[in-house]
Amino acid sequence: MRTCDICDAPLGMFKKFRYAEGYICKECYEKASNYFTETIAKKSYGEIRELCERKSELSEDFEITGRIGNYILMDEKNRKVCLLNNRINQKQVSEPEFYSLDWISRCRIDYRPFMSLEELEHKIKAKEAGTIQYLKVLIKLRDGREKQISLFSNPVRIKSFAMKQSFSFAKRIAEEIERLRGESVQV
Known part of the structure; x- marks a missing residue:
């Protein structure tokens, strides 16, 4: 089964979000997309990881x-x-x-x-x-x-x-x- 590239949570068929290099879970997508207000489709793994880490601190x-x-x-x-x-x-x-x-x-x-x-x-x-x-x-x-x-x-x-x-x-x-x-x- 496929897992989230950031937190390794299992991804379901309809609970995965695509970015430039792979897939992330809904929780990571929420952080990386600025609470569902921005698209992540063209962001790299490094950008996604940084956004997720920064958002969890905030x-x-x-x-x-x-x-x-x-x-x-x-x-x-x-x-x-x-x-x-x-x-x-x-x-x-x-x-x-x-x-x-x-x-x-x-x-x-x-x-x-x-x-x-x-x-x-x-x-x-x-x-x-x-x-x-x-x-x-x-x-x-x-x-x-x-x-x-x-x-x-x-x-x-x-x-x-x-x-x-x-x-x-x-x-x-x-x-x-x-x-x-x-x-x-x-x-």
Whole structure:
């Protein structure tokens, strides 16, 4: 039976992932693919091994208990979140960032033009005309830094499916962070 090139775990017919020189298991693929956000098809054995070793150092005490799209992972057990920072959202490739929920002082949804969250939600449901310039979830850290999860940065029509989906993700992210912190969502 074939085994993972990195950890020697047995590979099943449908539980193997191909990279340039062979196959790895799902656990190694998760680490090497930046939590399923990047392809590994053209990576060499050395690159895969390095990514797996580095990821395990970064996320030793992070156990995924929830996920919202390709934006954020949650660990309720250890009270942490992981911002995936994939290139679709950030326009660049960067490492995932891990934060304790105790480091987060505030989480809110930001968009332009400004209106109340209820008004925006009503406009989306009613499929009204108009555009939203950008939509992001802002996470304020206790040290004063602010992290953002950008759902879109170019104008999007309010009545579009993209707006409906992005707004749904933004609400779920903000609500989940605030639920884990034990507070209510802010705009």
